[in-house]
Amino acid sequence: MRRQRLSKSRFMSGLQCHLRLWYETRRPDLRSEPDEVMRAVFETGHEVGRTACLLFPGGHDVSHDHRHIPEALEETRSVIEAGSAPALFEAAFEHRGVLVRADVIERLPGGGWRLIEVKSATRLKDAFVRDAAVQLWVLKSAGLEVRDAAVLTLDRDYVHDGVTLDLDSLFRFHPVFDEAHGYRDTVGAEVRQMQRMLSRRTAPDIAPGDHCFEPYACPYHAHCTRDAVLPDHGIDELPRLDVERREELVAAGIDEIRDVPEDFPLSGLQGIVRQTIREGRATLHGDIAGALADLRPPVRYLDFETFAPAIPRFAGTRPFDAVPFLFSLHTEREGTPPVHVDHLHESDDDPRPELADRLIEAAGRDGSICTYSAYERRVLRELGEALPNRAGELRSIEARLFDLLPVVRDGYYHPEFRGSFSIKSVLPVLAAGSGYDDLAISDGRTAAVRYAAALASANPEERNRTFADLRAYCARDTLALVKLRKALSNLGREPGP
Ligand code: SF4
Numbered sequence: 001m002r003r004q005r006l007s008k009s010r011f012m013s014g015l016q017c018h019l020r021l022w023y024e025t026r027r028p029d030l031r032s033e034p035d036e037v038m039r040a041v042f043e044t045g046h047e048v049g050r051t052a053c054l055l056f057p058g059g060h061d062v063s064h065d066h067r068h069i070p071e072a073l074e075e076t077r078s079v080i081e082a083g084s085a086p087a088l089f090e091a092a093f094e095h096r097g098v099l100v101r102a103d104v105i106e107r108l109p110g111g112g113w114r115l116i117e118v119k120s121a122t123r124l125k126d127a128f129v130r131d132a133a134v135q136l137w138v139l140k141s142a143g144l145e146v147r148d149a150a151v152l153t154l155d156r157d158y159v160h161d162g163v164t165l166d167l168d169s170l171f172r173f174h175p176v177f178d179e180a181h182g183y184r185d186t187v188g189a190e191v192r193q194m195q196r197m198l199s200r201r202t203a204p205d206i207a208p209g210d211h212c213f214e215p216y217a218c219p220y221h222a223h224c225t226r227d228a229v230l231p232d233h234g235i236d237e238l239p240r241l242d243v244e245r246r247e248e249l250v251a252a253g254i255d256e257i258r259d260v261p262e263d264f265p266l267s268g269l270q271g272i273v274r275q276t277i278r279e280g281r282a283t284l285h286g287d288i289a290g291a292l293a294d295l296r297p298p299v300r301y302l303d304f305e306t307f308a309p310a311i312p313r314f315a316g317t318r319p320f321d322a323v324p325f326l327f328s329l330h331t332e333r334e335g336t337p338p339v340h341v342d343h344l345h346e347s348d349d350d351p352r353p354e355l356a357d358r359l360i361e362a363a364g365r366d367g368s369i370c371t372y373s374a375y376e377r378r379v380l381r382e383l384g385e386a387l388p389n390r391a392g393e394l395r396s397i398e399a400r401l402f403d404l405l406p407v408v409r410d411g412y413y414h415p416e417f418r419g420s421f422s423i424k425s426v427l428p429v430l431a432a433g434s435g436y437d438d439l440a441i442s443d444g445r446t447a448a449v450r451y452a453a454a455l456a457s458a459n460p461e462e463r464n465r466t467f468a469d470l471r472a473y474c475a476r477d478t479l480a481l482v483k484l485r486k487a488l489s490n491l492g493r494e495p496g497p
Pocket residue numbers: 016017018019020021023206207208209211212213218219220221222224
């Protein structure tokens with residue numbers, strides 16, 4: 001039997017699902033291509049990896065890439081033997097057909113090496129330890145004296161001073177040698193199983209399930225589920241259905257909400273969802289008019305767009321802190337069309353001070369400010385903490401916030417919400433024709449990615465086009481809130497439950 005070659009990432013795919021590994025090896029054409037947001041996540045990983053290398057000055061970067069494996073193996077061997085480099089990046093090793101490129105190996109003062117796996121995350125996960133384990137198995141079996149192993153993540157406790165990145169504090173070492181070593185025996189057995197499975201011409205018979213998303217979303221999911229017959233309203237549309245309850249239903253062969261037995265324990269909202277699905281029409285179950293009665297004129301509608309750099313750029317921010325760069329505000333006064341104001345920060349310095357000033361100006365001092373979800377409150381609070389000299393005014397704005405999401409959630413359910421109260425689910429039902437399909441940007445994650453790309457772009461036309469797209473998207477969000485509130489007011493006039 002010819003031994004099938006595995007890489008570290010393929011080994012990790014195989015741990016998740018043998019079918020995924022089989023597709024990656026034999027039918028990579030079946031995968032769904034990563035979207036723009038996913039590509040940005042990969043790029044963030046590279047950025048964090050490059051920054052981590054700065055912790056090891058004088059380290060040698062093994063330059064031969066995946067198309068030149070024999071050369072990379074030879075380069076690694078000769079640099080290690082030369083004995084002068086304190087660390088190697090992307091060092092290549094192979095054992096029994098498993099090829100790994102280690103993010104960092106560091107020469108230890110007393111002899112031997114430390115293996116370091118870099119992750120653009122802030123917490124240690126079991127998958128990272130497994131990742132280190134397969135590398136440890138290969139490196140040690142290939143003859144390298146590895147005496148230590150660690151996963152290097154970003155440290156959420158690190159606060160940037162706005163001047164210099166303190167690399168030692170930005171990263172956190174998680175020692176994983178003993179744990180990774182504990183997997184050592186199972187790695188060999190798993191490798192053998194995977195290689196045996198890959199030697200077969202036919203794909204293993206594995207049905208999609210929860211494992212398709214753990215620890216990573218599988219790019220073959222669309223292919224694997226192409227013929228799946230989905231339930232009309234599956235039990236996953238029950239809001240906040242906990243894992244045990246879900247498993248009970250699955251074990252009982254129940255996948256449709258309408259079939260959930262009357263005596264099955266559901267929360268109040270889950271019970272309303274079941275009733276709505278069974279009756280096949282929307283349920284008005286709360287006092288919407290009463291909830292909206294707290295709104296004070298003039299009513300405003302606020303939305304922020306934020307981006308979250310993995311490596312903090314501005315004073316007082318931590319890794320992955322959300323930094324607002326754009327707001328949109330519509331103001332509605334009795335009898336006149338809503339008036340729109342926005343502010344977009346168009347340069348790569350700290351957007352927060354100017355954005356806060358423009359917001360304080362635009363929000364005035366009276367009236368309620370509608371949002372959708374608690375996100376805007378969190379952003380405002382963090383803005384106040386970051387800008388103490390504007391904290392009082394920002395707190396006054398925060399005190400006027402009025403969240404429309406609980407009004408919907410506690411008052412109305414429609415089968416087409418499909419278990420979600422996100423604005424994108426609710427709006428097409430309550431305010432038809434208020435979608436995002438005509439816009440170049442239609443979700444917050446894409447907005448964050450495009451903003452970062454525009455700031456990095458040297459092309460002024462491209463920048464301006466993206467800035468206009470961002471403004472259009474954020475304005476649509478607050479206009480959507482205007483329409484949503486109107487729709488809710490109309491619902492509030494209907495006879496209650
Ligand atoms: S979608 Fe699920 S079953 Fe299909 S290959 Fe991926 S992990 Fe395996």
